[in-house]
Amino acid sequence: MPRGHCRGQWWWRGRVYGCGYRLTAGREAILGLLSTSKEHMSAEDIYMKIHTAYSNVGLTTVYRTLELLSDLGMICKLDFGDGRARYELAEGVQGVRHHHHLVCTGCNRVVEYTDFIDKEVELLKETEKGLEEKYHFKITGHVIQFSGLCDRCSCK
Amino acid sequence: MPRGHCRGQWWWRGRVYGCGYRLTAGREAILGLLSTSKEHMSAEDIYMKIHTAYSNVGLTTVYRTLELLSDLGMICKLDFGDGRARYELAEGVQGVRHHHHLVCTGCNRVVEYTDFIDKEVELLKETEKGLEEKYHFKITGHVIQFSGLCDRCSCK
DNA sequence: ATTAGTAATGGAAACCATTTTCAATAAGGA
DNA sequence: TCCTTATTGAAAATGGTTTCCATTACTAAT
Structure with missing residues (x-):
């Protein structure tokens, strides 16, 4: 599968829908953010950035989405020892x-x-x-x- | 230095005092517990066990002592991902x-x-x-x- | 010993990332 | 359209860990 086809919403959509979940605006925004950002963001970091564009996405949803994507193996939860979890795209996704x-x-x-x-x-x-x-x-x-x-x- | 000499309160005493700290009953109890137990205990686990013999040692002191011993390099703080830290004797101490x-x-x-x-x-x-x-x-x-x-x- | 200065303490309160609750809303299938 | 189920946000709860603060225990100097 050529890497060029592995990017963006279409790839995510298949994977999320394929597992019986819906790709809502909030989920898509979070995936989009994680796939373009180079930093390792915490749930709150993500919430802050998402919130400017999607002011109706709450922190709870961010946490829930991160857990879901983590369970689906699309992202990884990291612990750098400062008391808050960080997230990054999983190995293999988008060429990581x-x-x-x-x-x-x-x-x-x-x-x-x-x-x-x-x-x-x-x-x-x-x-x-x-x-x-x-x-x-x-x-x-x-x-x-x-x-x-x-x-x-x-x-x- | 023969290993037999590296055990118990005398060894600890030197190391703790050597760094300008005191070896109080609570600290000694915690070190004793960590050096005899094989499990990886959380602060609360330690507090519970210590509390039966030293009912005057509070949870706050357990946390403070664990931080101190960790800073002194005598114990290691571990994270197994269940939301609470665990502790064990550091490598080298008591033959670990x-x-x-x-x-x-x-x-x-x-x-x-x-x-x-x-x-x-x-x-x-x-x-x-x-x-x-x-x-x-x-x-x-x-x-x-x-x-x-x-x-x-x-x-x- | 007595004193003075500092280290150590415990209980309660605060902290703070994360979860849970719950009622409202949105989306997809029949 | 109606019905069922997934998803949501706000607020409250949770729970491990820290901080506050007044008290107590050491230690070194007198």
């Missing part, structure tokens, strides 16, 4: 590459890195397989995240 | 080995695994070094965690 995060504990800046990913993925696969066999788990996800101080914060 | 966690998203059971750790550590070190150079971070920690369904939960 496998990547991990590097978080500054000083200013909460997040770097999305893809360096060393090949080796990581290789080890990941191996480890997953081993763990599944040894502990009889069906592994569905993983978190790999580094934390530390960015250059600006470590100078202080 | 480097390990990672495998979490069941069905029942929240946690498996502490050390399999594949050597390879992981190797990759980890390499990745850390690379990330530090490329992004000018001083890396201080990492999270590697797998999630999935355990055998009991995947049968349902």
Whole structure:
């Protein structure tokens, strides 16, 4: 499937409708925002941005939509340790590459890195397989995240 | 330093006092509990257990102590995604080995695994070094965690 | 010991991200 | 159109964690 066909509302519509849900204006706005923004936004961030254009979309709906899209595997919920969840498009959607995060504990800046990913993925696969066999788990996800101080914060 | 000398209040006392803090009964109780228990306890779990013997130790103090010990690097704060933080002795303390966690998203059971750790550590070190150079971070920690369904939960 | 200064404490209240409740509305199928 | 079900927003509830504040416990100096 050529990547060019994987973008925009048509792709989402199929996936959302295909699962028996409706693609309402609010849901579409949230998907649109997530797919164009590079930041990792919290529910409130999203609510704020959406609210300017769609003043009738409430915070509750944002939370509900994020949960739904997360359940459908279209977005990922992230935890950078600052007490609020962040969201990003899931791997594969709109050409999102496998990547991990590097978080500054000083200013909460997040770097999305893809360096060393090949080796990581290789080890990941191996480890997953081993763990599944040894502990009889069906592994569905993983978190790999580094934390530390960015250059600006470590100078202080 | 032989491992036998690294256990109990004397070891803690030195480390806590050495940083200019006092080793109060509450703090000692919490350290004692964490060093003998195998579970990953939440602040409330700890409060409950401590409270039976030291009924004068409040939940606030438990939270404060956990933060302190975490800052001192004696314990680690963990997040298994159920909305409450868990704690365990830090790597190196009382012979705690480097390990990672495998979490069941069905029942929240946690498996502490050390399999594949050597390879992981190797990759980890390499990745850390690379990330530090490329992004000018001083890396201080990492999270590697797998999630999935355990055998009991995947049968349902 | 006594004192003075600081660290540590607990209970209550505040905080704040997220969920739940509930009544109203919108959308799709018959 | 009517009917059933999905979706919604506002307000209230939830629940883990922090903050406030007045009190108590240490420790070092006198």
